[in-house]
Amino acid sequence: MKQPEIKSKLPHVGTTIFTVMSALAAEYKALNLSQGFPNFPASPELIALVNEYMKKGFNQYAPMTGVKELREEIAKKTFELYKINYHPDTEITVTSGGTEALFAAISAVVRPGDEAIVFEPAYDSYVPAIELNGGIPVYITLTPPEYKINWQEVKNKISEKTKLIIINTPHNPTGSVLNVSDLQQLADIVNDTDIFLLGDEVYEHIIFDGIPHCSLMTHPVLQERSFVCGSFGKTFHVTGWKVGYCQAPKNLTAEFRKVHQFLTFATFTPVQYALAEFLKKPEHYINLPAFYEAKRNKFLDAVKNSRFSFIPSNGSYFQNLSYSTITDENDYDLAIRLTKEIGVASIPVSVFYHQKNDYKILRFCFAKDDETLEKAGRQLSKL
Template sequence: MTQAHKQKISSKASQFTESVIREMTRVALQHNAVNLAQGFPDFPCPPELKQAAYEAIAGDVNQYGITWGDRAFRHALAEKVRWYLGLEIDPERHITVTCGSTEAMAATMLATVDPGDEVIVFEPYYENYGPDAVIASATPRYVSLHPPDWTFDEAELRQAFNNNTKAIIINTPHNPTGKVFSREELTLIAELCQKWDVLVFTDEIYEHILYDGTEHIAMATLPGMEERTVTINSLSKTYSVTGWRVGYILANPELTGAIRRVHDFLTVGAPAPLQRAGVAAMQLPESYYKELAILYQEKRDSLLQILDEVGIPYSIPKGAYYVLADISRFGYKTDVDFVLYLIKEIGVAAVPGSSFFSQPEKASKFIRFCFSKKPETLAVAGDRLLKLQSILQKAT
């Protein structure tokens, strides 16, 4: 009797690929290209964090800590949230420390979403959200953000809500567009979430990287929203430690209890000495955040000037550290083809827009540049990108 062939790969794993963003870093290394693809700084983190990490390791903070977060870090975090967002957070009941915001979103979805539930995702979106929904056996429901200001259509958003809607994901400031959701937009979303009894998962990892006087509004601060909002964040971007993998979740005690159980069996805990260094991060003065925004605005303006010189249109980001550029003038069939040309022939890596859209045809004219780099890095990238001028001249 012949044994039936069994499918070795799960249906979940078959629905998505490895990260395209991280793949672009590997291709960039192969071709010695300037990496404006993956979103990590190429400059040092604050020295206070390094010193705190050294001291924690030297002090033998090297074993398992409390699964859901080092107590000193949670208390320092609650104090920082209090002065920045105005939220009163109980460090014992409202905080879960995770292995980066990536695990935070996955743990949140696994703890709250059941098969058949729908999760609303604004598109374009950070590439992890789709696979997160699949892993949680949820159905993503996409709502378009429309260029150049990346606004959504109120009617489309209202139509997306229904009795199967469990949650909506909001990323503000937004990756990849640089959009910062306005109070008016968030108020409308809050109204719909309360009407349909929907949770909000907010990814606020770029909360301090803001431009042109733009204000970050945390959804949990809006009336009626603190109890139904799960706020996700990380040390990674604000403190330039993307490799430390220390993220955190703020949620009401009921949700926190479920999230902690999932987190416990996903990763046990985030790195103990680096959580202790997170205390130093939370204790940095308010001036640090003001200087950070000024630093990144200079980097943004530097990259935008380069794109202007080359003749590549773009949307002006109001937050985060990315620029979504329009490559339709180059005549390439796909965004992937153009990015591979850019890496291999021009020597600059970017991310194809298809990483951020559910349907590749929507993405074919977009690529994303990251500008969280040293001035010297951006200067080299600029010199190389200027080679594209001749291609555009031939095309016109």
Template sequence: MINSSRTLAATGLLSKLPNVGTTIFTVMSKLATETGAINLSQGFSGFDCSPELVSLVEHYLRNGFNQYAPMTGVPALREALAQKTFEQYNVAYNPETEVTITSGATEAIFAAVTSVVRPGDEVIVLEPAYDSYVPAIELNGGIPVYVTLTLPSYAIDWQAIAEKVTDKTRLILVNTPHNPTGHVWTRSDLNQLADLIRDRDIWIVSDEVYEHILFDGRSHHSLMTHPELQERTFVIGSFGKTFHITGWKIGYCLAPVNLTTEFRKIHQYLTFSTVTPIQYALADYLKQPEHYRQLPDFYQHKRDLFLEGLRGSRFTFTPAEGSFFQTVSYAAVSDEPDYDLAVRLTKEIGVASIPVSVFYHQRNDYQILRFCFAKDDATLQEAAERLSRL
């Protein structure tokens, strides 16, 4: 028998996230599965990771590395990551006090936001924005303040950001290479951000999970490479995006010791520690730089292959500068709302995408869809052929 008093109490529960439902990524991936569509919606690789990495994991699984890892991450991985960071960016992080391994980048972003945001603090969010940012802000009592990136280049309007900064601004969330647009920050962007926050009590969370996926000779300008910004920034990374292992959920945070101290206070009560044998395997795998240095060429081939297949279509686009996402305008194809078209294309031609309006808090609809091209070549060619039939 159902306890009626308990039922009444349950119906009176006030949601902490009243405007949040099932994510669009879950919705579109589920629809793709149900219809048998090619899934270019959710950002995961359509191919397996390196057999060498799998063998390393198996080695540690079979040799007793199956208990809790240290809360901060196994020392071997923190040391390997610090070494890789120094070689890549010439920036030194102390692996003992400034490097933390997390259960995915989303956990790291949440812990970083929680470390610095208090009720009433304002947080600047650049839209379109990845969907985990704003819930993390709101759950901590923060107030998101939105600045829209400039179409069609998605360049940053620094004057618009400066106009939104107040005495209550505590944090700015940045993302480069950018999801969903593929825009990549320049050195000038870093300098302008440093000018903006100088002499202010403002921190930065920098989502850099696509750091190795850049095209046409571009470089990744990590916020850690700017001395003023490095002092104030939680740099968030992901082994999942780099090594095609999104299902393993391994991320990390690089931050100065004062920020890391607060970050770890939160992290230890979110997941405490991250899966042990995989950490040891990644520590070994990181020692071979070619595993990540080949990613720009690898993914640029896929971007170009997908776009070449769309060139005869009515879609228009500017090639993504980085990440493994391509945005495409359908203004010449249909006047439907982007959500409706994304659903229709999934059902009728068998290609699933993400409507970019979901990345705006007011659901701004610019008639743009996002496609993930981290798939095998045959899949990309087939998807482009189907889209070109419209």
């Protein structure tokens, strides 16, 4: 009997490095600083709230757009932080994680043959989402140590087919952030064009040394064409809950919701009510930069006597370490060896480039308890 043969729509996609490294870390009992998730507990208050709403019976489908109370609190938070008004009914949508928001935004605008500009190294969900919609990723390579965007290069890559530019600030995996001048240069490029923007801002509250988060929404030329995505998983140490959101002008949100409606329809109900109540206390996110800055500093202090070199991460919960003066090994092999022999798992930054550019840099997640960070530093100093 002939079995149907599936012709992959994503022939280049295999098991992700995150799965590989986490499995290896478990096998070798290594400290897992590879995948981006905290190893400390979420707020007991937030967990109690979820429990409370479950017991009260909020266990059926939420509205497609998200629970109203949560959309209203997101609108308030956005106004307090950036002085920008998004209407909770027509411009804010709760999603099943930041990933779903990214996918829905890309699907809303990218058609077959459209080009989407992606800065590499890039978070791994952008390109598959572009390709599943028949789009063509147009890559711009950012290089260490600062991973600055050359806006003239962006201008040169724009064509009449360019439909979308994806911006991630604070940036995974490099920890770089955009500033006001970057936003202005981007605005000068897209002004009077039909180009949309996707702002992946899931690390908006994880930004250090007093640097302000420059959201796409804070520039009027950018705001009118942007889908800005956030993640409560990142902000409240609950990555497993997969709750995020997208803020975008009414006409963009209308199309976004058409996709979201058939992708997941709605997101986990009791968590949405709990988050709405939790957001009423701004200290839950206002104190986050200081909390994670202390973790970054703890990790940097722990590796300062190692042979790795680094510039401190400006945002996200990742710190990159360069080993170019230590060994010639490629970053993938070294990440494997460090896990097996030194007992610390990391992610080789080459995996975030489609051509696997190897700049001899490893990414470490410092969203870990202090003991883990200190121990990782001691072990890494053995290299």
